[in-house]
Structures are given as C-alpha cells and as structure tokens.
Amino acid sequence: MTDVAITTLPPAPLHAFEIWSDPHGVAGRFAAAFGADLPALGTSVQAGGLTLIRYEPTVWLVEGDASTLAAVLGDDGALTAIGGGLVRVRLSGSGWRELLSYGGQFDAFAPTFAPGSSAATVIDHVGVRLWVENADSCVAYVPASFGAALVHFWHEMAALVRA
C-alpha cells in the first residue's frame, strides 16, 4: 500500500542554540551573517552549511558546524552540544506520513506539515522531533537510548502496513 524506507543516519554535530535576551538583535546578527531569517517555530532554514530547526520558543536545533554561531549569539544566548544524545532516522518514500500515523496522535498529513516544517511529538511512547526534509523524506531526531526500539517499531509497522 505504501512505500517507506527507514535509514539510520550517521552521527552528526548537533547543537542547541538558545536565546535568553535580545532576540531581535540576535536575529539581526544572524540575518547579517547568514543572509536568512532565523526560522519561526515549526519551521527550519538551511544557510551557510547549517540547518537550523526550531522546536522550542527559545531553542533551535543546529545541524552542522555551529562554531560560527557563537558570534551571532554574543551574550544573548548559548550553544550546547547535544549530538551524542540523538539518533537521526530518515523515513523516506511516499509512505512516510502514513508510517508516522502509527503509534502516535500526530497529524502527519496536515497541509501545514510541509517541506521545511518541524514538529516535536510522541511516537510509540518516545519523544521525537520531526523535520520534513522534502516531500518524500522526513528526518526524526530520536533520543539515542530509544533509537533501536523505535527503529524496530517502524520496521515492524512498515512491514505490516505494506502487507
């Protein structure tokens, strides 16, 4: 019925980029440095070799070499490495939204959940952060300790849904 591939991606440098003061100043410095706006909640931006995905009101997940962001933040926030704790799992193929409908209460088919969107939710009791890479692919950032269990769940569901 549907087609979906589940791929565990290699570790990548990931940081939490948190702003605690002068958000507009930080946004201005970011725009000046990267030629793009800091993404709003539930969206992402790719610029300067970085992917910034905003999952929280004050926190962005940064994938890539984040060292250049320290200057953007100045004294208005902090960067903290978190890449050791997250496994990236790519769900690709036309069936990824269908697969995400299993084991959770998240509307993966919502028109607003379009390429570039992000959302955090719970799948099969595991808190995951989702990022729509493109129409045919979604990346899930999964707590590393649950990674194997959730990947197993997805494989099991995908096989049964496909059947």
Add this chain to the structure above:
Amino acid sequence: MYQIDCPHCGPRAQSEFTFDRPVEAIVPPDAAAADALQALYTRTNPMGVDDEVWRHTYGCRAWLVLTRDRVSHAIDAVRALGPEALS
C-alpha cells in the same frame, strides 16, 4: 484525549502535554514559609473552571496556562508562560 491549542505549535493531542499544578500553587522560592506551605498544601480544587499550569513536554517543551473546566473538560483559553524569544 483533549485537543490543546498550543500557542506555539497549534492544536495538538493531550498525550504530548503534562499537567503540573494549578496556577494558585505556583510557589516562588523566596516566598515566606507560611505562604509557601499554604500555596503548596491547600487547593481550591474547584468543581468548575480553573487556571492550570501545563507543559507541552513532548512538543515544544514550553509551559502554558490552560483555563479549563474540570467538569465539562472544555478548554476556554491557552496562554504561554515563560520567556519567548522572537515570539
């Protein structure tokens, strides 16, 4: 399974949220001991509407205040609580 309209994320299922306490039970750490204990240990527990602190723990992790009816379960309002950058 409520639908909670997170001011940051939009409508989401209750399973992403956790209830923490009624707003009346927020105790500042520097409150006088007697006041703090009163706030901690006595509750209005109304059979009706109350303002409650919830957290979108498995979503955007932000804290919210829900105005919720404890009999009908209708949620009249949701507002953000806490710092919000670029909001």
Add this chain to the structure above:
Amino acid sequence: MSRYSALGLLRGAFNGQKHWQPAWRDPEPRKSYDVIVIGGGGHGLATAYYLASVHGVRNVAVLEKGWIGGGNTGRNTTLVRSNYRQPQLHNLFEFGLKLWHGLSDELNYNVMFSPRGAMFLGHSDADMAKLAELGDAMRCDGIDADLLTRDQVEKVEPLLDFSRNARFPIEGAVIQWRAGTARHDAVAWGYARAADALGVDIIQKCEVTGFVRDGDAVIGVETTRGRILAARTGICVAGHSGHVAGLAGLRLPIESQTLQAVVTEGVKPMVQSVIMSNSLHCYISQSDKGGVVMGGDPDNWPSYARRGQPTVVEHAIAQAIGLMPALSRLRMLRTWSGVTDMSFDGAPIIGPTPIDNLFLNGGWCYGGFKATPASGWTYAHTLATGTPHALNAPFSLERFMTGATIDETGVGPMPNHR
C-alpha cells in the same frame, strides 16, 4: 429487618419471594440529628452503622445527593488488602481487613469477601528485596505476608508470562493470602441495611448545598431537601471532598482526579488471585461473573467528570497483556471512571477540621474501598467522641503543615505524580 438466609430463599420459592422487605427505608429528613454524615458511599454508611452499633448513636442521618453506593463504592476494582509498607497505613488497613473477615455475618448480608490472596510481583532481585521489606514490615506488626518464588507464583497464576525473555520477567512475589476482593455494591447495601435497622435515616437524593454556621461552629447543613441541623457533621464524599469542604470555606490538601477501570467479558476462571506490579502500575483480578477486572494509573490531571482518557486505559491494558499474554483475545466489555480524592501524601485524612463540629474523612486517593470498615469504624469513633482513635490519629489534616506526612510511595506533595 427480615433476616437473610438460605431457608428464607427456599421459603421464597413457594411464595414468589414476596416476603422480603425493603433493605432500607426511604425516610423524610427530620429537623435535626445528633450526627449527620454527608455522603452515602460505603464509608459514610459504614460510619453510620458503627455510630449506631458501637457507640449507640442512632439519631444519625446519612445524606446522599444521588443513590447510595453510586460514587467510588460502585466504581472501584473491589480489592481488599492491608499490604502497606508504612506502619500507620498497614495498621489501619489491617484493622479493616479483620473486620472484612467477619463482615458478611455481622451485617447479615453477603458482601462476598473473598480472601483469594493479593500479590505484588517482583521483576528483579532488587524488586524482591523491596517486596521482602514490605513483607517484613507487615510481619513485624503481626500481618500476614509471604514471599513466593517464581515457581510458587506459577502454581497460583499459571497464565502469567514466565519466560526469561519477558520484558518484565517474574522473579517472585509477596503475597497476602488473607487479602482479596469483595462485591463492592453489596458493601454499601449491607451497611445501609444494617444501619437502617438500627434507626439510621438514609436519605437519598438529598444534596448538601451549604453549611449552617453558629460562629466558629457548624450546626447543620442546607440541602436540596431543606435545612437539617446536627450536633456534629462529618464530610465523607471522596472525590467531592474539595467541593463540599469549599462550601464551608475550607481548602484541602486534596485534588480530584479521574481513575479508570476496565472489565472484560466473562470467561471461565483464569485469574485466581489479585495480581499487582509496582513496576507496571496495573492490577488484575477476576470477578465471580468471570470478567477480568483491571486498573492502572489515574489520569494525572484534575477532573470531576468521571470521563477518562482512552490512551491511559490502553496503556494499562498493554501492561496487563505484557504480564499475562492470554488476556489478548478477551474483549473489554466496559470501561468506567471514578473521581478520586488525591491527597498530598497519598494517605487519607480522618479527623477534625479547623471548624468546630465539622469533621473530614477523605483523601483516600484510589485506595478507599479496602478501607471501608476501618474508615467507618474510626470515623464513627471520631464523630461520637469528638477526638480521633489511635488508629486514625496520625491521619490528621494538620500533618501537611507540620510535616508528619504518611507517604507510602514517597512521591511528595504533587498528587498528579502519584
């Protein structure tokens, strides 16, 4: 009161069972009573019964806003046990358990108390040490508790999953053989009938809407059936404790939450005892009609709605099937909810309030049914004498402010974490 007996039933076979009298009267409220008990659940009715039978206080009214036994008495999973770690709790519940063992005879009403054993499963050596500690604490206070090995558990409950690769392997259990289940409705009805026979007025469809005050004291209640005065008034309304106490201007260390339960279609016997697991937060037993009765964690947010959240129950069922795989093809017949009075240490409150002549019995969280006789007995003592009995003295309302809390699970003052 027409006495219940097998002979009476046989006699009824020849007269169409026409000789049975109403189990209780349906009296009009009088102007005043010695004691008013607000709440016609098991606890309130037991209180009235012991007031009349133990203390000779018979000028008593039980005021029930709906129908007796219609709250948590008729909505629980019927477990009766005294296997608590904290001495104040196990002593209180054990006092009750002793009463349970003679209750059908005492009330001349078969409450079907069935001492089929209640076990906590252990899933690791560390669990087993904790369970042994529980058993040791009980045994040192003269309460029965035995450790079971894995093989012994299997003899009692062969359908549990004993495979070594089970997610929560079974290493053993602590069992209280004298614990078990009872027929919940019968407890309310039996106490009501016995109390009524001693002169207690059980007044249904009578909702308390306010308190009559004389200075610092409560001297009666306003109800949907008029003003009723009393020398002493006892609140005994479980999940509605906060609401009723609020009518007197009291704020309590109690929040109301929903607790759901589940029963399956009836099948032939498959669960012999009461199975509990602290690691899994679910409990399983089987009713006399054959339905497997199950419960789990409460819905962890305040509610008075008696309407639960389905995924909470689904999670409890997942856990139960994890323990006992053969449950999978049974069907859930019904799910229902009660409003629990979650106190801020998980233990009940039985005693005076800051308002003269007003007393409180509440905060039973999700564990009140088993305490029905003990709760009624101690509350009756408190209402009759004005002071708590040694058994309920630790369960004062002041303990939260003084710090003498009685916290079985060690969770602290957040009832929604309990």
Add this chain to the structure above:
Amino acid sequence: MSGPSRAPDGRENIRFTFDGKEYLARPGDTLAAALLANGVGLVARSFKYHRPRGIMAAGVEEPNALVTVGLGGRAEPNTRATDVFVHDGLIARSQNRWPSLSSDAGAVFGLAAKALPAGFYYKTFFGPAKLWLKYEALIRRAAGMGDAPTKADPDSFAQRSAFCDTLVVGSGPAGLQAALTAAEAGDSVILVEQDAALGGSLLVDPDPALGADWIAQTIARLRELGARILLRTTAAGYWDHNFVTLAERLAEPGAVPSHGFAQRLWHVRAGRVVLATGVIERPVPFTANDRPGVMLSRAVRAYVRRFGVVPGQRVVIATNNDDAYLTAQALREVGAEVVAILDARTQADVPAGFPVHFDARPVAAVGTLHHLTGVTALVGGRTVAFKADLLAVSGGFTPVVHLHSQAGGKLDWNEAAQAFVPGAIAQVCTSVGEVIAPLPAPAVVPAGSPKKSFVDFQNDVSLADIDLAWQEGYRSVEHMKRYTTLGMATDQGKLGNLVALQRVAQEQGVTVPQAGLTTFRPPYTPVTMGLLGGPGARNAGAHVRRIALHDRHDALGPTWQPAGYWFRPRAYPQPGETLGAAALREARAVRGAAGLCDVSTLGKFEVSGPDAAALLEIACATRVANLKPGRGRYTVMLREDGLLMDDGTVWRLGDNRYLLTSSTGGADRMAQHLSYIRQVLRPQMRVSVVNVQEHYAGLALAGPRSSGIIAALTGASAPAHMGVVAAVIAGVPVWVLAASYSGERAFEIHGEATAMGPVWDALLAAVKAAGGSTYGLDAMDLLRIEKGHVVIGAEADGRRGPYDLGLHKMLNPAGGFVGAAGLTRPALTAAGRHRLVGVEAIDGAPIAEGAMLVAREGAKVEGHVTAAGRHVLGEGGIALALLADGPDRLGAEFLATSPTRGMHTRVRVVSPHFYDPAGERYRD
C-alpha cells in the same frame, strides 16, 4: 419440515464447523445466518440458568448466540454468531455447557430458579470468609461464559491516528447521505460501518425512491472525493474534544490474518461527528420469550432478504408497531406462512391480507430444546394457541444513543416511541436518521409469567427480578441494574434495558424518565484487549533504553540489570562465578587497583549563562555560586516539601558554564523540575538549561591506580579530588571529573556518547594492565554502602529530609532554594525521626536488605535496613539503615529481622562511614 432453513443455490462453498460438526455456508453469511441456513436452532446456553438459546438478532445486539471461534492464541470466546462472517475453516464451539449443548448439567440451576431470585447470593452463604471462598470456587466455575484463552496471541494489532473534518458513524441511508453532503462540501470524511457491507437498513429494506444503484453510486462518489470508508469498523468510544476510537477488524474472529494486522484501532480527531447509528429492536416479554425460535422481527427480515434464510415456515408475529408488517411481507415473498400477527394495539392502519389480531399479546412460547412448536396468546382477552416454528417479535425501537451519550449529550424522552432520543450536546456532533425518529410503538403490558419473561436474556434477568428489586428497595435504576445484573452481560443491555424500565413504569406508577436511565459507557460493543494494548503489549508498553556502549558491554557477557527502563551491567561474572562472587571480586579490584564502570545513565544538565549559578542556587539546596572554575561539589535537590528529590554533583566548567549531574531514576523528573524553575519561576534569567543526559556517555574510573591511568591517557596530571578538567583520551575530547562514589580516588569521564567507544577501549586496556576490572551495579553498591553514600530510591526514599540523612549541615544558609519553606516544618527534625546510621553484624553474618530493626523478636519496629552489603576487603555483614534517632544510638544492639526470609541477624549501630571516614584515599 420446520425450523430455519435455506434452499441451496450452489454457492455453499465455505466449510465451517460448529461443535465439531461440519456445515457449509455461502460467502457473505454471518455465522448466525449459516447456522440457521443449516437448520441449527440451539446455539448456546444462558449464564445463570443454562437455558437453551438460539439466535435472536441479526446484529451486534445479539444476547444469546455466543460461541467461541478460533483456536489457540486466536480463540475468541463470547463471539456473537451474528457478528462474525463465516470464513473457510472457521471453527466454532458452544460455551457454558457440560457435557454438551443438548444435555447440559448446568440446567439444574434452572430447576432451582424459584429459590435463586435476583441477588440470592447476598442472602446466603454466610460463615467465615474462607467458607465463602469454597462456595465461590463452585460459583466461578459455573459462571463465566466461554473458556479463558491460555495462549499468547500470535497476531499483530495496530494503532493509528487520523484527522478529519467529518466523521460519519453508520452507513445507512442517513449516514451515506451525510457523508456525501460533507464530502461534496469539501470536507475530509471518514465513514465507518460495523457491518461488512455498506447500506445499513437498505441492505434489508431497499428504498425504491433512491433507486437500486444508489448505494454503489454514493460509494463511488465518496471514494472519488477522497473519503475514507472503513468497513467492519465500530466506533467504540466517543471521548472529549471529538476524539473517537474506532475498532477495525481486518481479519474475522478466529481467522488467520491473510496479511498485516488482525485489527486496527483508529484514534480519530474529528471536526464534526455525524451519528447515523440507527435503532435496535426491542424484544417482547412473555413466558419463555428466550426460546430458540423467538426472533426479533427485523432480524427475521434480515435473514430472509439479505441471507436468503427462512428462519421459520409457520410464523407468528407479535408487534406493537407498523414495522413488523414489513417482516410479514418479506416472509410471504419467500413462501413462509404468516399464521398470525398479534398486534398489541387496539387498532392501526395496517396492510391488508394478513391474519391480524388487534389487542393481542403473546403469553408463552412453547417448543423443544431446539425449535419452537407453538405460541399461546391473549387475543382480546381470550387465550388462543397457534402452531408455529417461529415467533417474530417487535416491542418497538431503541435508538442507538450510546455514542451521543458517551460524548456528554443529553437524552430526551419520546413518549410515542417509548424511547430516549439524542438531545442537546456540547460537542460538535449531530445525530441523523432513524436514531432521532424512531417509529411510534406504545408500551404494552406483558401477558406471560413474570418469572419466565426475560428482559436480560444472557444474564437471565426476568420481569420478576425487576419487580423484586423494587420490592426490596433497589429503586434507583443503577441499584436495580446492579442488584439484578440487568444490562451487565456482553450485550450491555442493548435489548432489555428499556423493557425493564417500562416494567418499572407500569408496576410502580412512575414514568420511564423518572425510572431513570443508566449511563452509557464505552465501548459500544466489546473490543479485543490485544487491540487496545496495541503493539506495546509485546513489551508491556515499555521500551528498553539502551546505553551508548551497550554492545561493548555485551561483548563482556555481563548480567544485565533493569534500572527503570534502562538496562545496565549488574556484574561481569567469569565462567562458573556467582553474581555475588563477581561483585565482590569487582569491588575488591576497585579497592585494590582500579575499576571501570558505565555511569552514562546519570542525569546531566548543562547550565550556561550569566545567571547559571543563580538558577542552580534555586534548584540545589547547597551553595553553588562560591564554586571556583574547575571545581565541583556534592549537592542535593529538594522537593517543595523540603524532602530529598535527588542528589548529584555540580561542576563549574567555565565562568558561566556548569554541569549538574543527578540520579538515573530521577533524570526525567529533574529535567521537568529545572525547566519549571527556569521557565515558570525565573523566566527573566539569562540562562540556558540543556538536558545532556544522553549526549554524554559517562565512565567511572575508580581505585588507587586511577589517577595514574588518567595521567597516562591524558598526558597531564589528574585533577585533584572534586576538580574538573577538559582533556583528550584516545583522541576524543572529554571532561574528567574527579568525583568518587566508591570511596577511592576516582574519576568520571564524560564525552560525546557516539564517540566514546575508543575511550572505553583505552580505559579498559589501562585498567586491565593495572590489574583492575570492569565493575557493575552490584559492586558499586557494595562500595558505596561501605563508604556510607546514600542513594536516591534506597535511603532517600521520598520520605527523608536532609536532617534524616545527615546532610543538613551542607544546606545553603542563605535559603532561597526550592524546599526551603518545606524544611521549616517541625516534624522534619522532630525526635523519633528515622535517620541514617550504619549497622554491622555482631557475629559477622549476612544482613538482609530490607530487614526490620527491632530490639528483640516481637518488639516494635524502630527502623529498617536500607541497603545491605559486607566489608569489601574484610569480612562480615554491614549495612546502611534508617533508625529512630539513629545517630544518638551508636553502639546500641538490634535484631535485623526478616521474617519473610527467615533471616535474623544481631547488629550493632555504628557510623555509616565504614571505610576511610577521613577521606584520605581521595588524595594521591
């Protein structure tokens, strides 16, 4: 020929068995239809009196025809024969009978029925509780319906979410029309139907106005518009905020799923719900109204029109409404004889050509075990007997308001129809079709014997039982239900509840709304537990959490220990070594040389920013701000009530950067707590708190050789005790924290989890070279007990304050931390508090963990052993304990007694610091 039958038409190609006998069925047959087609009248036995029962209905409301289908882990007891579609190889068995359906010993209960009225068990079986246990064992064996399954379920169940603008429940004409209207207006639509075919009543009563192809056309149009149509799917529960649970059967009961899941549970959030749930026909009470051969009128029509089955050749119809005349018409079309129509009304405008008797009510059905032979009736006050093999009954129609009511909707009373219909509702929900407009059907006074006139068939509740409940004062409808068990059977009172209420109204002079209505609770029809448990049932709803270096540990063959959802190495036993011996060997390696242990599961938080220390001084009850860069300290975190929440260490990594560790079990709670402090209590702070529990994998290196190993691997001298440095080991940047839990000179090495493999390898090689060992949780416990370190969950069990554990002297004197107010409560420092001490066995014997401390056997409990161990290098049992006024009682002797384990050890109270109390071993 009499009884049910069907002339073969060549499509009978599905084989199934019932009680071992093989039969043939047609595609599309329900088991009930197939049994009737094969002339089977007796299908089941009732619950209490074991009365013979046949098939009464054609839908999910069937109370009688319950069978077990399937084998092994797929066996489904109590399956309604009307709600399973026959599949090849279906195995069905009757239930609740012994030795056989035809000769059931349990029928003896029926003979004693007069002495076993409603609630008889409340009036007898007195004596000790143990005696009741014996009676009960017999009752339990007689009770229940099907046999309990004994095997694990081989099939898979799915749980899926879905979102739609409009959810339509029921695919009769009203439901199909509602779905079509919504879809054409642009709504996303989900349409659910519990049957295997769409059309609802149209499957039995085609509507000429709509045309023969209307269903097919509508379905095609719906599909074209993208509507999702779910067959064999029951809307089981209607919850808050338009959340509806749907149970979908992908494989029939007892069938092996041809592919994929056996069933799927849909969690649907709908913008709007349309309930087109129709009605259920009511039976009629009269003597033996439960016999095989008494069938609901619409069911008769369904068997005739949909399944081609003629349920009887000579038919009496008993009705109080016009609908039953359609059944007469249908029977006549297939050549069955309508012997009489007993219409309880005194007059009505009815179709011509039938032998209609007005003012006529059935009195009794008579027949054999398997079939009906006749009906007696009161016709205009006269008793008349009819020969008949089928009695079709219609007592009116009960709207299916279950979902409306579950959703919080009110119910209105429709006097003409004698039915509750949907009233006002707060959720966005409308009811359409027959459910809001049931046919008029006046109340009829029953004519038979109340004792034998059943209202709840499965539970054998009769009119006499209803009367008795009222007589005995069980007058609230909830009391009546509970006293008589009315509506408590697997059909949940779908047929009988309203009949019982009518009885109360007739006998007691109240109206039906006054008599009351019981609450409708989910599910609408029973739902398979495995479906509700979902895929999570396999692991009891709890995933195992794996540590980052799981595979490296696993290669060493450890015994794994569950710790919450985590699995951690408990010990690494050598071949033939017991766990206890392994733990002692590992602990001795730490004391004597070096040990390596995985502590990755510790809670860890990075706190950065100018206000980092200020935030930590709210979370931690100790000073933090005076910590110098490169230094760390032990700390405790309190709950708001002043009792211990957690403990850990706090490290100043840089000027404005701290690392806070906390216990494994408390990590999630601590994350929530820190977020609460930061976001709710101190939103204005310039600080970032990031949970790095999983980002960092942590290794503990402990023992007198550990600082040498650190120096060798980092190329720099090891930090002093409670110092922290950034270093590189095996090419991987790490933090080296000089913290000790074991009492030896020790370090925690934390690095990015995905990179820590080489660090582990290098440390393990160095430890082995130093004559050391890996160590697990058991050795860690031995070491910390000997050192007197408390553990969250053991000593700090949620009931202890700092004073109890001897930690009060380290509290921040400035206050301002969470818990400061709670700490002021007097009972927290009152005499008699159970406080931390050590105990050691006087004769060197082992001490039981969890044992109670008593002065002598039988004396009152004064404390308990929280953690038991032994001297690691020396001999003899030692333990940590909580003892009333413990620190004041050093030297006193107690019995550490464990009656459940038969272990009783004399112990002496000592300081909890058994090992190196001065901390000399922390120095190099």
